[in-house]
Structure formats: structure tokens, C-alpha cells
Amino acid sequence: MRTRSRQLLRSAWLQRTVGVLAAAYLRLVWWTNRFTFEPVDVYEIVEPDMPFILAFWHGQHFMTPFIKRAHHRGKVLISRHRDGEINAIAAARLGIGAVRGSGDHGSAFHRKGGVGAFKEMVRALEDGYNMALTADVPKRSRVAGLGIIMLARESGRPIMPFAMATSRFVRLNNWDRTTINLPFGRGALVGGDIIRVPPDADAAMMETLRAQLEATLNDVTRRAYAAVGRPGEDGCPGEDDHG
Secondary structure, three states: OHHHHHHHHOOHHHHHHHHHHHHHHHHHHHHHEEEEEEOOOHHHHHHHHOOOEEEEOOOOOOOHHHHOOOOOOEEEEEOOOHHHHHHHHHHHHOOOEEEEOOOOOOOOOOOOOHHHHHHHHHHHHHOOOEEEEEOEEOOEEEEEOOHHHHHHHHHOOOEEEEEEEEOOEEEOOOOOOOEEEOOOEEEEEEEOOOEOOOOOOOHHHHHHHHHHHHHHHHHHHHHHHHHOOOOOOOOOOOOOOOO
16 A cells, blocks of 8 residues: 555655645745735845845745746756655746755765755856755755755855745744745745855855854844744744644
């Protein structure tokens, strides 16, 4: 029975169906939430510096495709796991390309396609694509890894930390406290200070910038939830679920 269930989950038709439905649902959430932007002229501020490396927390990612405007080009890093295939299909339906692989720079980096994905992300940025990826160390929520900092150093592109939140949501009890956004509420997009990594950054500077990214992401996430009237509910582990 378990083998049959796994085969069903890996079937292309099911993955495509779920991916298409997920994209349609996320559009509904976007259209039915009244979004505010902080700063209000965020697009005018950032567009001259594009392409960006867009950084956000894992578990807070479902609404991030809508940060892209019609004339922007964007790609997102998505794992090779079977759940990743569904995410890639949904992203494509929302106009976002996918780079498949791991953002982890630990022992599984080569096995999970990390090297190839890293090179592909550098090429995407060189070609003018904004590159979006989660900042967390895999399975360690709200702990920023060095992967994004390394990508910024190699590509020479700035990092834009941001958070998107909605006033109505369901939070799952998993490692990253995944937030499923709900329709018919309020939404907020909050951007943080841009982070630039010098090409000659040494290990000490890399760690300083990694810590800065982590602190900035926590700050913009708190501000996004406060902006939608849910202060203190930024999804940090240990908080109670709300809907």
C-alpha cells in the first residue's frame, strides 16, 4: 500500500494537477487580499539595481511569486524532491522559472545538485533574471545559511530581503511552520535594507553579512505581520497556531 501511494505521488499527471490547482488558489489569495507595500515606492527604489537575489524565509514562500511585475524576469530555486516538482509546476503557471537543486552548502550539497544549481543561478543573474531563494539552513528554520551570501559574492548582485504576510492564514506544525495564506483579508509586502557582498569578502565578513541577513529577515517578517494586524505572529517556532 505504501509503495502504491508513493507511485501515485510521483505520477506526472497528479503532480501537474496539484501544481495547476495550487497556482490557481494562490492567484485567488492574491486577488482577494488588499496588499500594502513598505516602502510604498519599493519598486521605484529597487528597479535600477535589478537583477536582485531575493531572500525570504522558508515556510513563508507561497505568495512570493507575486512580488514579480509583468516586465520582470524571475527564477526560483526549488529542490529536486517530488514536492519540488509540484512547486515548479505552480511557479511556471505564475510566470516564474525554476532552478532545480539544493541551497544547502553542507555534506549533501553535491548529492542534491547544489553545484549545478549554484552555477545555473549565477548564469540566470548574468542574464538579467531576479533569482529568488529561501535563506534558511535546511531543516533549521530562521537560521540563515551562507549559500545566498556566496551567491551574491560570486555573481556581484545585491540581496533584497523581504517578507509577505496575510492577515488570514493557517500555520502548519512542521519544521518551518509553513504558512498557508487564505483569501479575503489584508496583505503586506515589506522589503528590508539591501545587502551587498564584496567580491573579496573573507570568511569573517561573510559571517557578518549572513548574520545581517538573518536579522533583517526576522525584522521584515515581524513588520509584515504587524502591518496586517497580526503583531507577534511571525511564525517563529514555539508560537501557537492561528487561523
